[in-house]
Amino acid sequence: MKSEAKTVIIGGGIIGLSVAYNLAKLGESDVVVLEKGYLGNGSTFRCGTGIRQQFGDEVNIRMMKRSVELWSGLSEELGHNVEFKQGGYLFLLYDEEELESFKKNVRLQNRFGVPSRIITPGEAREIVPPLNTDGVIGAAWNHTDGKANPFKVVFAYADAAKRLGVEIYEYTEAKGIKVENGKIKAVVTNRGEIKTGRVINAANAWAPKINEMAGVPVDIPIHPYKHQGVKTEPIKPGQIEPMVVSFKHGGVYLTQEANQGGVIGGYGLKYGPTYDITPTHEFLRGVSYRFSQIIPALKYINVIRIWGGYYAETPDGNATIGRINEIDEFYIAAGFSGHGFMLAPVVGEAMAELVVNGKTDKPLDFYDPYRFERGELRGKAIQMG
Ligand SMILES: Cc1cc2nc3c(=O)[nH]c(=O)nc-3n(C[C@H](O)[C@H](O)[C@H](O)COP(=O)(O)OP(=O)(O)OC[C@H]3O[C@@H](n4cnc5c(N)ncnc54)[C@H](O)[C@@H]3O)c2cc1C
Known part of the structure; x- marks a missing residue:
């Protein structure tokens, strides 16, 4: 050294x-x-x-x-x-208030050259074929x-x-x-x-x-909070190209890995401040439930790994x-x-x-x-x- x-x-x-x-x-x-x-x-x-x-x-x-x-x-x-x-990010929107706030975000993003837009539930299903759009009134999409x-x-x-x-x-x-x-x-x-x-x-x-x-x-x-992630066994390539996000389902987010084909993601369960990042059963149950609300077919897919990590958060x-x-x-x-x-x-x-x-x-x-x-x-x- x-x-x-x-x-x-x-x-x-x-x-x-x-x-x-x-x-x-x-x-x-x-x-x-x-x-x-x-x-x-x-x-x-x-x-x-x-x-x-x-x-x-x-x-x-x-x-x-x-x-x-x-x-x-x-x-x-x-x-x-x-x-x-660049598989995109797809925010699922379930009520007028959410839709309005994402419309405002999209206008701001467009001003700075980001080509995001609001799309219909049907268009969202074209992007993510196995998506459950029950209750979805629109989605914010950026490819x-x-x-x-x-x-x-x-x-x-x-x-x-x-x-x-x-x-x-x-x-x-x-x-x-x-x-x-x-x-x-x-x-x-x-x-x-x-x-x-x-x-x-x-x-x-x-x-x-x-x-x-x-x-x-x-x-x-800056305080350390435990957040967790999950990965499933691989599924057929190209099913969930974007990161799909729903704040109405506890801030769940999920996407299919580019190469290995597993579905990876998490949701808004946090613990802390703490330096303990041991994974929890509460997370495993919560994330499995939410994943299958967004993509019902994921009910039949095995989780192969969960892990904990830090969000180093400021106020x-x-x-x-x-x-x-x-x-x-x-x-x-x-x-x-x-x-x-x-x-x-x-x-x-x-x-x-x-x-x-x-x-x-x-x-x-x-x-x-x-x-x-x-x-x-x-x-x-x-x-x-
Ligand atoms: C479950 C989860 C999901 C996430 N999802 C996303 C996402 O989708 N997109 C995104 O952008 N971000 C995401 N994040 C956040 C992202 O992981 C972090 O913001 C990012 O990795 C921070 O990088 P970093 O280099 O600052 O920190 P770190 O990767 O934590 O690096 C800091 C390093 O400092 C080292 N270190 C600490 N103290 C010392 C010391 N005294 N001497 C020497 N080395 C030291 C540590 O060992 C560590 O390796 C996620 C985080 C978690 C936990």
Whole structure:
């Protein structure tokens, strides 16, 4: 392990790796990533794979529009197939109030170039043949939303970053951060010390612990909540191409994996704040019931796996991204709730621009880590699960 580095990124999930890759792409040398377990073991490998631009606020729409542009070229750019597939997102709507609010979202999304639209229950069935549309009065549909394979993306980012000179240390835990007179001096790990003047906190659910190590003087409320995912045995390919979402059924979401054919998803059952991510029987029962309400044929399909993972939640469901003013060269990109996987390409790009150029054209002010202290919550981000 190096004893000195210009930049130390703490966290080897998709965010830390995307930041590392983008820093190296902008020409930064001497970048190190520390991961206390194996890459992806935090939230990233436990995610529902969904990538959407259908948000209800301008900034998340714009950020995700750029992220989808990046996702579209990512396999080629990183040199590995990340299985990005634009199968769309389909929000099922059951009453006038829901319909009106999604019409408003669609108008906003269209203003920023996202080609979402409201469709009829019949059109929804054409997109998802086994769909139950009883009670559905319309659906919000965007065919450019999609999904990707978290395992492949993590590997692809890590490999591409390494090719550009980034060093990645797994099973290497940041245990302390030495700061003197507002300047970072070193990161202390279980494998020794790395002298550095710059730290990027990409530890998501553990981000508050990293802030504490550095003595970050501002209160950045990020709390770990247990959310769970499920996967079924494979079904005939092409049955459920989009991510199908119903808030009327407890926030259930499900889609068929691009390559392996299993149905993957979850619903809005959460526990916490807690660092315990043991899967629960309550979830298994609840998710099976809801899946079969949306796609009745799933009653006959076996579940092969359930798992728990973290939504690292802030009070408004939006991440905290930016610089901590009181400590020179300390940055944070954490607290991504249920949408950090999809945002990773654009967040990596924006963070690298901020670090290298001192500014970015992405609207990062929205994610300002100081907003909570000022009592300035953003509108709650649309969230699955
Ligand atoms: C059930 C479920 C479904 C989800 N579905 C979706 C979805 O469909 N779409 C979507 O966009 N998002 C989804 N998410 C959210 C998504 O998984 C996260 O927002 C995203 O993975 C966050 O990435 P990250 O790199 O910030 O965090 P993580 O992947 O958690 O990475 C942080 C890393 O930091 C490491 N770390 C922590 N402390 C230290 C330390 N002291 N030293 C060294 N390393 C440390 C951890 O081990 C971890 O690997 C879902 C999450 C769950 C749980």
